[in-house]
Amino acid sequence: MADLEDLYREIILDHYRSPRNRGELPCPPAHRAEGFNPLCGDEVIIYLETKDGKLTDLKTGGQGCSISQSSASLMSEAIKGKSVDEIKKIATAFKAMLGIESGNIEGIREESSQNGEGPEASEAVKLGDMEALKGVMKFPVRIKCAVLGWNTLLTELEELQNS
């Protein structure tokens, strides 16, 4: 059960049972984005407001497993008030911690490079409580749950920048 203990750290279950920044924001001025995991039906909804390249407010909603929902909750705490550039750096560091590199079709590293510690590329960014999700790396199927909130956020930020 050691791996399970690693996957379901106390902090994850806490964020699952009491998600932070839960709710909705009026749209407009806020933007609403939703992400689905078509495999299992997990769903994350994000309301966000930006001003001068900064994320001034956000709320999250949706339903799903403890990993997808706690990850969205942890994300919301980590990014509120940050600039879009900073958020992207955190996202990259978070994904790197889970062994995800861009380019790979699944966004997941091969088995051989997956054991042990995450890559060091992103040492400069402190992930704080989000490091509790590191244990997900040993459960490849669940990595998609952990990044659902992040991918939903990044897609929306990209769209906002392009519009």
Place this chain on the structure above:
Amino acid sequence: MPLDVKKIKADFPIFCQEINGKPLTYLDSGATSQKPRQVIEAMNSFYETINANVHRGAHYLGERTTKAFEDAREKVKKFINANSPKEIIFTKNATEGLNLLAHSLGSTLKDGDAILLTHMEHHANIVPWQLLAERKNIELRWVSLDEEGKLNMEELEKLADGVKIIAVSAMSNVLGTINPVKEIAKLARNQDSLVVLDACQFVPHSPTDVKELDCDFLVFSGHKMCGPTGIGVLYGKQELLEKLPPFMGGGEMIINVTTEGFITNELPWKFEPGTPPIAEAIGLGAAIDYLDDIGMENIREHEISLTAYALRLLTEKHGDQIKIYGPSEPAERGGLISFKYGDIHAHDVSQVLDEHAISVRAGHHCAKPLMQELGIGATVRASTYIYNDETEIDQLSIALEEVRDFFKLNK
């Protein structure tokens, strides 16, 4: 006659292994069944001894292969008591069968025609009709469910009025509910509607007689009934299939092709363009032999008694935490149990079960409209088959106790 589960299990090579030092408890046959040695060997033997294409080469191997392929069709015909092998179309899976119908049968519908579906359908029996409704102006009507997850038959009767097609699952892949198909067919007869049965979860578990069911079309997949993936069956009444236009074009489905056009082949090949899944058809034939040896009546009885045991045990041991969906009467349901456990998400439950080498399905089971009606995002589904017995239900129950303790739920 009760099944000799030990003997049956020994036929399945996959159960020879241990996972993390534990024997495999496979409770996900609703997704796909395991394969007995007899099926694997039939397919290997095909490749090793007679492999050729069908209906083409006038040589020894070609003739042997064609015969083996058409023998498999004959087995399917007998298995579901169809009138003729012309009524048995080999497809890739049940989904392809439903897409074929939505396309070919759908092309015979007129603007404004209606199709009746139910809230318990698998996406495979929803989306092809929605695609049709996008192409044509077709009205889709939806029958809701009662509290036990059974169809509201009164509502069904009302909504069925004037519909051209009633497309319904014979057994729900989430609730386990076995639908009153004969009753629905009778209703359809009185008003000239056609009945399409999604029998994916039904055919592997129960004797199936298309004449007794009185359906016009029926689809199922080979891989849920001990057969390989990549093979499915569309049954259709011959006079109806004769009238339908082909679905996909290519070799095999034609008698002649000129630059001006083509003449379609006769049934069943009219609906089988290209090289078919030959080894898979032979594998399905072997699976049918295997199931026939055990006896479909016996399989059905085994599942009713196993389901009754599971419903009783899980309620007794986990009554405070577990919410089981579907009919409470075991004889009204197939061999699967969908449930929610405390406030723990289905994924998280299945993750802990996996630590015990128990395989279950967690998620929406490709039935999102149903999940919406139930007001949940996901369930855990434990589905059984001929190789499962009560000790495995015990294992499930013990592992659920661990789920309860691990996530600190109150006893």
